[in-house]
Amino acid sequence: MSEKLQQTMFEAIEEELKKQVSRLDQPHTKPFYEMLTYHMGWTGEGAGSQAAGKRIRPLLSLLSLSSVDGNDNALEWLRAVSFSAAIELVHNFSLVHDDIQDNSPLRRGRKTVWVNWGAPMAINAGDALFVMANQSILDLLKYYPAEMVVRASGMLNEVCLQLTQGQYLDMSYEERNDLKMENYWPMIGGKTSALLSLCTQAGAYLGYAKEERVELYRHFGYHLGLAFQVQDDILGIWGDETITGKSVASDLVEGKNSLPVLFALEQNGKFAKRWQEGPITQDEVNDLAALLEKEGGKAYAEKTSADLTAKALGYLDQAAPQGEAGEAIRGLANMLLKRKQ
Amino acid sequence: MSEKLQQTMFEAIEEELKKQVSRLDQPHTKPFYEMLTYHMGWTGEGAGSQAAGKRIRPLLSLLSLSSVDGNDNALEWLRAVSFSAAIELVHNFSLVHDDIQDNSPLRRGRKTVWVNWGAPMAINAGDALFVMANQSILDLLKYYPAEMVVRASGMLNEVCLQLTQGQYLDMSYEERNDLKMENYWPMIGGKTSALLSLCTQAGAYLGYAKEERVELYRHFGYHLGLAFQVQDDILGIWGDETITGKSVASDLVEGKNSLPVLFALEQNGKFAKRWQEGPITQDEVNDLAALLEKEGGKAYAEKTSADLTAKALGYLDQAAPQGEAGEAIRGLANMLLKRKQ
Numbered sequence: 001m002s003e004k005l006q007q008t009m010f011e012a013i014e015e016e017l018k019k020q021v022s023r024l025d026q027p028h029t030k031p032f033y034e035m036l037t038y039h040m041g042w043t044g045e046g047a048g049s050q051a052a053g054k055r056i057r058p059l060l061s062l063l064s065l066s067s068v069d070g071n072d073n074a075l076e077w078l079r080a081v082s083f084s085a086a087i088e089l090v091h092n093f094s095l096v097h098d099d100i101q102d103n104s105p106l107r108r109g110r111k112t113v114w115v116n117w118g119a120p121m122a123i124n125a126g127d128a129l130f131v132m133a134n135q136s137i138l139d140l141l142k143y144y145p146a147e148m149v150v151r152a153s154g155m156l157n158e159v160c161l162q163l164t165q166g167q168y169l170d171m172s173y174e175e176r177n178d179l180k181m182e183n184y185w186p187m188i189g190g191k192t193s194a195l196l197s198l199c200t201q202a203g204a205y206l207g208y209a210k211e212e213r214v215e216l217y218r219h220f221g222y223h224l225g226l227a228f229q230v231q232d233d234i235l236g237i238w239g240d241e242t243i244t245g246k247s248v249a250s251d252l253v254e255g256k257n258s259l260p261v262l263f264a265l266e267q268n269g270k271f272a273k274r275w276q277e278g279p280i281t282q283d284e285v286n287d288l289a290a291l292l293e294k295e296g297g298k299a300y301a302e303k304t305s306a307d308l309t310a311k312a313l314g315y316l317d318q319a320a321p322q323g324e325a326g327e328a329i330r331g332l333a334n335m336l337l338k339r340k341q
Numbered sequence: 342m343s344e345k346l347q348q349t350m351f352e353a354i355e356e357e358l359k360k361q362v363s364r365l366d367q368p369h370t371k372p373f374y375e376m377l378t379y380h381m382g383w384t385g386e387g388a389g390s391q392a393a394g395k396r397i398r399p400l401l402s403l404l405s406l407s408s409v410d411g412n413d414n415a416l417e418w419l420r421a422v423s424f425s426a427a428i429e430l431v432h433n434f435s436l437v438h439d440d441i442q443d444n445s446p447l448r449r450g451r452k453t454v455w456v457n458w459g460a461p462m463a464i465n466a467g468d469a470l471f472v473m474a475n476q477s478i479l480d481l482l483k484y485y486p487a488e489m490v491v492r493a494s495g496m497l498n499e500v501c502l503q504l505t506q507g508q509y510l511d512m513s514y515e516e517r518n519d520l521k522m523e524n525y526w527p528m529i530g531g532k533t534s535a536l537l538s539l540c541t542q543a544g545a546y547l548g549y550a551k552e553e554r555v556e557l558y559r560h561f562g563y564h565l566g567l568a569f570q571v572q573d574d575i576l577g578i579w580g581d582e583t584i585t586g587k588s589v590a591s592d593l594v595e596g597k598n599s600l601p602v603l604f605a606l607e608q609n610g611k612f613a614k615r616w617q618e619g620p621i622t623q624d625e626v627n628d629l630a631a632l633l634e635k636e637g638g639k640a641y642a643e644k645t646s647a648d649l650t651a652k653a654l655g656y657l658d659q660a661a662p663q664g665e666a667g668e669a670i671r672g673l674a675n676m677l678l679k680r681k682q
Contacts, residue, residue, distance in 0.1 A: 023502060024502070024506070026506075028506070028510060028527050029506050029509055029510070031509075031513065032505075032506065032509040032513075097464050097465070097468065100460075100461070100464060101460075101461035101464060101465070102461075119441075119442075119460070120441070120442035120443075120512055121509070121512060123438050123441060123442060123464055123467075124438070124442070124505050124508050124509055124512070126464075126468075127438065127467075127468075127471070127501075127505050127508075128502065128505040130468070130471060131498050131501040131502045131505060132502070134475055134494070134498045134501075135495070135498045135499070135502070138491055138494060138495050138498070141491055145487070146486070146487035146488040146490070146491045147487040149487070149491050150479055150482055150487045150490050150491060150494075153475070153479055153491075153494065154476070154479050157472050157475045157476045157479070158476070160468075160472040160475075161364060161365070161469065161472045161473070161476070164373075164465050164468050164469040164472060165365070165367075165369070165370050165373065167465050167468075168370055168372075168373040168462070168465055169369060169370070171461055171462060171465070172372065172373075186369050
C-alpha cells in the first residue's frame, strides 16, 4: 500500500525534475543540457534507475508533508512537488562539485561529469543545478502564499550554506592530524544532516504543520542524517563488499576521517600510531580494520549510531506522522538505518 | 552632488555586503570566511579599494531604483540595499568560479582564490557566495511584500541561469574554429549583459516602476552590457597598455573569441588564415593587431559599439530616470561606454 504511494510520488518527482532541468533545453545549449540529464541518470551511457538513484530526499520531503494531519490526499503533496525537486537539485549540485573536489572518477557506477566534460564544465553544470533548485522552490508560488515561498526558500538556502560549511570542514580536515571526535559532528551535520533535516522540516511546514511540530520533524531529519552517516562510516570499513559495491575498508585507504577512526585516534593506541605514519595500503587494510575493531572503534560507532537512531525515532514519534505517509516515513527511516549497503 | 550620492550608496553597499558575508563568521569556519573576505577585497595581501572594485553593478541597481519618480530619498533605496548586495555576490560568485575555469592566476592584481587555497576550496567559496546572494535577496522581506521578493528572486535566478549558459558557450567556443559572429551575441548576452540588465530591471521594479518602464530599464541595462563588452574587446586588442594594465593585444595571445576576431574570420582573409594555424605569440602580436585593423575588425567593432551605445542610451531616455540618481546613471553609462581602460 505504502509502496504504491512512494511509487506514485517517485514518478511525480522524476517528471518535475525533468521539467525543471529542461530550462536548459535550448538550441544554443543542448550539450550543456545533456551534461545535466546525464548526471541525473536520464541519458548517456548507463542511464536508468540505477544511475538516477532512489530520490530518497524528495520522497522524504513529500512524505513528511503528506503525513501531517489532513494531507492524506495526493492533491496535497502534488502542490509541493517543485519543492521536493529543489531538494534533489541541491543534492545533485553538491554531488557534481563534490566529485571534482574529491577527484572521484565514478558516481553510481558511471563516470562523473568532470571526467566526461572536464572540471571547468562540471563546475558550471553544478552551478546550473543550484540555480534550478532556487527556481524550483519559487515555483511553489503557484499553490502557496508568497510568504510561505519566501520562508521555504530561506530554509533551503540556510541549509545550502550549512552544506558549504560541512564541505569546507571535510576538505580542511584532510590536511590535519590533530582531529578529535568533537570535530566530526559539525562536519557531518553540514554534509549529511542539514539536507535531510530540510526535507522533513520544510515538508512539514508546507504541509501546514504548527511551528513546534515542524521543529520535531526537523529534529527527526537531522538525527536521521547523523545516524545514517555514522552507519555509513561503519559500512565503509567493515561493510560487506558484495553488498556495498565498494572494496572493504576502502575508507581506511582513502584516509577518511570517520567516527571509528577519530575514536581510535583519541585512544592513542596502535591504530592511531599507524594512522599518523601516513596512507594505509590495500595490503594492510584487513589487519588495520581488525585492529580498529579491537581498539573499540567499531563498538563505539555502533553504540553511537544506535543512540542516534533511537533519538531520531523518538523525535519521529513526537512528530506523530499520520496515515499511509506516516507508515512510509517509518519504513524509509528503518530502511536507511538498518541498511546493509 | 551626484558623486556624493554614489559615495553614500557605495558605503551602504559595502556595509551590507560585509553583513551578508559575515554569515560564515563562525568559530568552526573562520578560514573559510577569510577566503570570502579576501576575495571581496577586505582582508589579506593587497586588500583595499583597488581590490574591492567599484561595485558598479550594485550602484547601478540602487541608482535605477532611486531614479524612478518619487524615490529621490535615501530612505527609498536603503530598503533595497540587500538586493544590490545580492547582485554583487552573484557577480563575485561567478568571478571565483571563472578564475578556476580560466586558470587565471590574478584578479584585480591579486592572487585568485584558487591560487591561494586550491581549486576544491575555491569551488566551495564560490558556492557560498551564490548561496549568500540568494539569502540577501530574501532579506528584502523586511521592507517589501513577499510577492515582490519572490518576483525579484525569480529575476535574479533567471539571470544566473543565463550566466551559466554564457559561461558554457564561452568555454565550448575555445575548442571550435568554425565560429561566426552570430555565435558571439548569445555568449556575451549571458556572460555580461544578463547581470547588468538585472541591475536596471530589478532596480526599477523594486522602485515600483510600472511594468513597461521596468522593461525599458531592462533593455537599457542589457544594451549597456553589450556595448560595454564590445568596447572591452576593442581595448583587449588595441587598448593603451599604460591605462588598461594589460599587455597590449593580450586577447589575441589568449585566443579570445572577440568580436573583431570573429569579424575577420568571416572575411576569411590573411588574419583568418593565421588565426586558424594556431596560437599567436607575443612576438607577432603587434603585426597581427595591425593586420586585423587593416582587414576591418576594429572599425566594425567600433561601429557596432557605437550603435549599441546609441541603442542603450535611447532606452535610457525612454525610461526617463529622474533627479540626481537619473543624472548619476547617465554619468555611469558614459563612464562605462567611453572608458579608455
